[in-house]
Amino acid sequence: MRNNNMDVIRGIAVLGLMYMNVYTFGLFEYGYVPAQFPPFSDHLLQIANLIFIDGRFRTLFCLLFGAALYIQWQHYQDIVVLKKRLKVLAYIGLLHGFFLWAGDILFIYACSGWLVCKYLNHDDAFILKRGGQFLVIGSCVSFLLLLVEPNHIVTRADNEFIQTYQDTYSSWLAIMSTNALVFFIMLIVVPLITLWMSAGLMLIGIYAYKNAVFKSGLPKQYVKYVCIAALVFTGFRIVLEYLHSPLSYALKEPINWLAALFVALLVIHLVVKEYSQGCLFYSGFQRLGRLSLSVYITQTLILFTLFKVLYPDWTLTFNRIDYFLLVTFIAILQFVVCQFYSHFFKRGPLEVVWRKLSS
Secondary structure (H helix, E strand, O other): OOOOOHHHHHHHHHHHHHHHHHHHHHOOOOOOOOOOOOHHHHHHHHHHHHHHHHHHHHHHHHHHHHHHHHHHHHHHHHHEEEHHHHHHHHHHHHHHHHHHOOOOOOOHHHHHHHHHHOOOOHHHHHHHHHHHHHHHHHHHHHHHHHHHHHHHHOOOOHHHHHHEEEEEHHHHHHHHHHHHHHHHHHHHHHHOOOOHHHHHHHHHHHHHHHHHHHHOOOHHHHHHHHHHHHHHHHHHHHHOOOOOOOOHHHHHHHHHHHHHHHHHHHHHHHHHOOOOOOOOOHHHHHHHOOOOHHHHHHHHHHHHHHHHHOOOOOHHHHOOOHHHHHHHHHHHHHHHHHHHHHHHOOOOOHHHHHHHHHH
């Protein structure tokens, strides 16, 4: 029987992802670049990002992906079928990454899922232990790499940024080749960091599913501890944002992964416990979650068209509030369109393609 709570959480996650992804559609390698004298709203939204957005929805997707993989394994009882589905997803991710946006997550999830398949038949204790081990490996590698990476603050007034912008947008060939090169570099990084972190979270997602977290929420005795961990790691991450030593810079990503894990678990608990299946929130995001692959790729197409084709100068002028308002408009539009679409079709177009190519 389909777990409707997972569809709702997936719907929330796919819209939430866009609030961080949007920053990389101008110049991917820079992410968000502030003005020389950023407005006060930049600081407020950055703190809000660190609390509610950065890594939170990516983590939700990893937890959901692991749980969904386990559900499919229960259904098919055949690793070959699962690996074929993951192989097709990896191809979709490669096309998405090389030709549209270098920040693709589909290829990473497919590779991590392939690794996770090895542990589907293990007991709960082993799955949780191995998931924790993978998180430690990814965190340590991330820390070491960031420790040697030069960290300097760039603004939109800097010659380095302006020159990169002019080089990237000098022609369509430059736009496409730059994106492909960045994605190729991302593929090299996958085995070092992202593979381990994503696989670790997927294994924790499997553990959560087997222990009814997606059905009944967190056990009552653990809610307090998860809340405390979320507050501590999120608070630590906010403090690190305003420290500028090499050590604090290297700690940002590992600490953020941990903060994101506990916040994501609280989001799951909140959805499961607080929203009944009859409310508009629940049913609306449930429909959205069932179309998540199509929604995710559509977001790329919209943002690619806006930042690469119609308004490339937005990269030079947008502050955080502009990105926030743009994404909120797109999110509302996607939410409404998905409600209408779901009245006529059971699956999204890319879900259908994925299903057919995997059969």
